Amino acid sequence: MTEKDGKLEQAKGNVKETVGNLTDDKSLEYEGKKDKASGKTKEAVEKASDKVHDVIDDLKK
Numbered sequence: 001m002t003e004k005d006g007k008l009e010q011a012k013g014n015v016k017e018t019v020g021n022l023t024d025d026k027s028l029e030y031e032g033k034k035d036k037a038s039g040k041t042k043e044a045v046e047k048a049s050d051k052v053h054d055v056i057d058d059l060k061k
Contacts, residue, residue: 003050006043010036 013035020029 003043003046006039006041006046009039009042011039013037013039 013032015032016035017029017032020026020032
């Protein structure tokens with residue numbers, strides 16, 4: 001998993017949400033919102049993981 005994966009999932013969710021809004025498909029709109037939230041979470045976890053690895057690398061030096 002990478003930060004890029006999170007951003008891609010957010011973009012996919014945004015498209016689904018927009019199409020759901022335009023077509024009045026509440027299910028698709030909700031699915032898009034879930035994808036966006038999931039993508040944001042994945043991105044945040046990856047950033048935190050990167051920071052932890054950076055700290056560990058610094059401590060090893």
